[in-house]
Structure formats: structure tokens, C-alpha cells
Amino acid sequence: MxxxxxxxxxxxxxxxxxxxxVVLTLGLAPLVAIMHTRWVLAGKPLHERLTRFWGQIYVINYALGVVTGLVMEFQFGLSWSGLSHYAGDVFGAPLALETLVAFFLESTFLGLWIFGWGRLPKGAHLACIWLVTLTAYASAFxxxxxxxxxxxxxxxLARGDHMELVDVGALxxxxxxVFSxxxxxxxxxFTGAMVLVGASAYQLRRRTSEVEFFTKSLRTGVTMASIGIFLTIGFGYAQFAGIQDGKFKGDSAAVPLGFMIEIGQLLxxxxxxxxxxxxxxxxxxRWTHPLLMLMTPLPFVLAIMGWLARELGRQPWMIWEKLTVADAMTPGLTPPMITGSLVAFxxxxxxxxxVDYVLIARVVRRGPRDLDLGAVREPALTY
Structure with missing residues (x-):
């Protein structure tokens, strides 16, 4: 190659x-925040346990996801310096804001939420997880x-050999x-909710002693999955109104796009x-539980197909009709050099x-007992 x-x-x-x-983080954050809100409002031990259990899964995924983001940064700097040179003043601005939001605000509020169990007033503690959710969505934005x-x-606008930002509002x-x-x-x-559904179906299939816990989780997952898939399909089709002529006509983009649409409609x-x-x-x-478990990975597959369709549909442009992918690549890279970094990354x-899958699967198999999140090992404030 x-x-x-x-x-x-x-x-x-x-x-x-x-x-x-990323897609699991965006899904679990609001679900955990909703569970925490129910706990604060109703004061039921079940809602506390739901918050701690699914919150621990969220924390695992977030922590490992941050590391994968660092690898993405290395990848940009290594292979796409042409993009940085030509449009770094524009393209880099939202990326810098994302870094500030994700690595400072989001991680700060998450740290307060993790270590605030039994230590922060209940209102402040609840505010932390909602701020985590809001900053996660700001990061995605x-x-x-x-x-x-x-x-x-x-x-x-293009000025000489580079682009300059002239209208922040337009950016x-x-x-x-607005639709993507x-x-x-x-x-x-939808992805986060289907993880709730699949994990709950797994436990209920095993005739768990935590029937009430996983019944509540499964029903919450189905409800939120319905909202998620409705938004996904609706705004997915809305995007086609703003697509430029020439996109998605190649076979490489048509395959993931078609797969995403057909399977998404079926789901x-x-x-x-x-x-x-x-x-x-x-x-x-119980006969439905294996089917629900089999559906769990499909949202992840669809998310990847959608991302691939979006990127492949832009080829051969890195910036549409402004910079080609070839010109965006770092000069002087050889196939052996890229192969080495590809294998490493x-x-x-x-x-x-x-590791993420193993740790989450271990928590799911163990169920809502002996959770580290929210375990108070010293005298603390009570809600």
C-alpha cells in the first residue's frame, strides 16, 4: 500500500x-444523571444502587476513553501536518476548546462526583454529574x-497558503x-441505553437475585433507547438536505452508509x-433475553458505519474543495514509517x-454488590 x-x-x-x-460515554452520562436525580428526589435505596452501579461502568469507560483521545492527538500530529499548516488557525480552535472542556471541566466535575459521595451536600453532588453530562456534550459539540x-x-477564507477564521458564528x-x-x-x-438493556437481560436470564434492580434497568434502557433511536433516525435523514453534490457517490462510502440506514431502520x-x-x-x-443481548453491540457497529460514511463521502478532499487528503498529509512519510505507527496505535x-470490555463485563457479571463507587470508608455527611 x-x-x-x-x-x-x-x-x-x-x-x-x-x-x-465516545459514543458510550455520551450515552451513559445522561442516564446516570437521571438515576442520580431520581435518588435525590425520591430517596429510595434502589435508585442509589442504580446510580452507583451504572456510574461505575461510566467511570471505567471514561477513564480509558481519555487515553484513546491522546492517541488520536498523536495521530493528527504525526500524519496530517499539512492540515495543521493550511487550516490550523480554524480547525484547531474548536479542538482547543474541546480539550479545555474535556480535560479540565469535565474531568474536574467527574472527580468531584466520584469523591463526593457522602461528602458533598446532595444538591451539589447531583449538580456535579449534570455538569459532567453538559461538558461531555459540549466536548462533542x-x-x-x-x-x-x-x-x-x-x-x-483562504489567504495565501492558509485559511483564516473570519466568522466565528458561521463556524x-x-x-x-446543526443536524449532525x-x-x-x-x-x-441509543448506545448507552442498549448497554443497559443487554446487561440487564444477561442478569435476568441468569435468574439473578437482583430482579427488581435489573427490571428497573431494563425498562429504563428500553425507554431511553426509544428516544435515542428516534433522534438518531430523524436527524440522520435531516442531514441529507445539506449534503453537497458529489458526496456519497463512491462505493467506499455507499457501503457503510447503506448498512447504517438499513440496519438502523430495522432497529x-x-x-x-x-x-x-x-x-x-x-x-x-426469558426467551427474549438472548435476543436483547445480541442487539447490544449493534449500536456500536452502526456508529462506526456512520462515521466511516461521513469521512469516506468527503474523499478525495480533507477540507471540501479546499484541501485534498494528499496535500493534508505530512510530507516525507514513507510506507514503513506509517505502518509502524499504525501497528503501534x-x-x-x-x-x-x-480492557474496557473486560472491566465492564466483570462489573455486569458481579452485579450491584461490592461497588467501589460511592463506598464510604470513613465517617461522612449523610443525605
Whole structure:
């Protein structure tokens, strides 16, 4: 393979593996915040245990996801210096804001939430998890703003050998952003909710002693999955109104796009017209539980297919009709050099994904007992 093809493959592999963590983080954050809100308002021990259990899974995924984001930064700096030189003043602005939001605000509020159990007043503690959720979505917004600039370079003009930002408002109201961002939000919510459904079905299938706990989790998952898939499908189709002529005509983009649409429509039918109407019976119908477990990874697959379709549909442009992918690549890179970094990045990200799955699966198998999150080992304030 040539250097350009290897660089594109490297970006596809690193981006896809990183997005697995991102989409689950975006889905679990609001779900945990809702559970915490129920606990504060109702004061029921069940809601506290739900918050701690799913919150621990969220923390595991977030911690490992941060590391995958660092690998993405290395990948950008190594292979795409041409993009940085030509449009760094524009493309880098939302990425810098995302870094400030994700690595400072989001992690700060998450740290306060993790270590604030039994120590912070209940209102302040609840505010922390909602601020975590809001900053997670702000982080996603800035990332999508940067990506939407590549799809449609609004708010910037070419000046000599580089682009300059001339309209911040246009950058953050990009026509490819206003529908793609809520589409991603819906996909994240659907993914997180289906993890609740699949994990709960697994435990109920095993005839767990925590029937009430996982019945509540499964019903919450089905409800939120219905909202998530509705948003995903609706805003997904809305995006087509702003697509430039020439996108998605190549076979490389058509395959993931077609897969995403067909399977997404099937899942929407199953969730909205089968699972949601039967939400009261699903926890008791053990014959449905293997099917629900098999559905759990599909939202992740669809998320990757959607991301690949969005990126492949822009080829051969890195910035639509402004900068080609070939010109965006770092000069002087050779196939052996890119192959080495590709293997290294893929190994690191693949290992992190495996560790993430193993740790989450271990928590799910163990159930809501002996949880580290929220375990108070010293005298503390009570709610």
C-alpha cells in the first residue's frame, strides 16, 4: 500500500476505536444523571444502587476513553501536518476548546462526583454529574464543529497558503453541524441505553437475585433507547438536505452508509414497535433475553458505519474543495514509517478496548454488590 492509503487506514482505525468509547460515554452520562436525580428526589435505596452501579461502568469507560483521545492527538500530529499548516488557525480552535472542556471541566466535575459521595451536600453532588453530562456534550459539540468545518468550510477564507477564521458564528452554526450534532447525541443515547438493556437481560436470564434492580434497568434502557433511536433516525435523514453534490457517490462510502440506514431502520422498528409496547413484559420473558443481548453491540457497529460514511463521502478532499487528503498529509512519510505507527496505535487502542470490555463485563457479571463507587470508608455527611 502507498503512504497515503496507509495514512487513511491509520486514521480510520484510530478514529473508529476511539469513537467506541465516545459514543458510550455520551450515552451513559445522561442516564446516570437521571438515576442520580431520581435518588435525590425520591430517596429510595434502589435508585442509589442504580446510580452507583451504572456510574461505575461510566467511570471505567471514561477513564480509558481519555487515553484513546491522546492517541488520536498523536495521530493528527504525526500524519496530517499539512492540515495543521493550511487550516490550523480554524480547525484547531474548536479542538482547543474541546480539550479545555474535556480535560479540565469535565474531568474536574467527574472527580468531584466520584469523591463526593457522602461528602458533598446532595444538591451539589447531583449538580456535579449534570455538569459532567453538559461538558461531555459540549466536548462533542466542539469536535463535531471541527469535523463539520472539514465537510463544509464555513466561516473561513483562504489567504495565501492558509485559511483564516473570519466568522466565528458561521463556524458554530455550520449547516452540516446543526443536524449532525443532535444525530450523534441520539446515537450516543441509543448506545448507552442498549448497554443497559443487554446487561440487564444477561442478569435476568441468569435468574439473578437482583430482579427488581435489573427490571428497573431494563425498562429504563428500553425507554431511553426509544428516544435515542428516534433522534438518531430523524436527524440522520435531516442531514441529507445539506449534503453537497458529489458526496456519497463512491462505493467506499455507499457501503457503510447503506448498512447504517438499513440496519438502523430495522432497529428503530424493533425498539419503537416491539420493545417499547412490551416494556412491562420483557423482564419476565426469558426467551427474549438472548435476543436483547445480541442487539447490544449493534449500536456500536452502526456508529462506526456512520462515521466511516461521513469521512469516506468527503474523499478525495480533507477540507471540501479546499484541501485534498494528499496535500493534508505530512510530507516525507514513507510506507514503513506509517505502518509502524499504525501497528503501534492499533495495538494500544485495541488493548484499551479489550480492557474496557473486560472491566465492564466483570462489573455486569458481579452485579450491584461490592461497588467501589460511592463506598464510604470513613465517617461522612449523610443525605
Amino acid at each position: 502507498e503512504a497515503l492509503e496507509l495514512a487513511r487506514l491509520q486514521f480510520a482505525v484510530t478514529g473508529s476505536l476511539h469513537f467506541l468509547f 466542539f469536535i463535531m464543529a471541527a469535523n463539520s468545518f472539514l465537510q463544509n468550510p464555513a466561516g473561513a 458554530f452554526t455550520n449547516k452540516t453541524l 450534532f443532535p444525530h450523534v447525541v441520539g446515537a450516543g443515547l 428503530a422498528f424493533v425498539v419503537l414497535f416491539l420493545m417499547l409496547p412490551l416494556i412491562r413484559f420483557l423482564p419476565r420473558w 492499533a495495538a494500544v487502542l485495541g488493548l484499551l478496548a479489550l
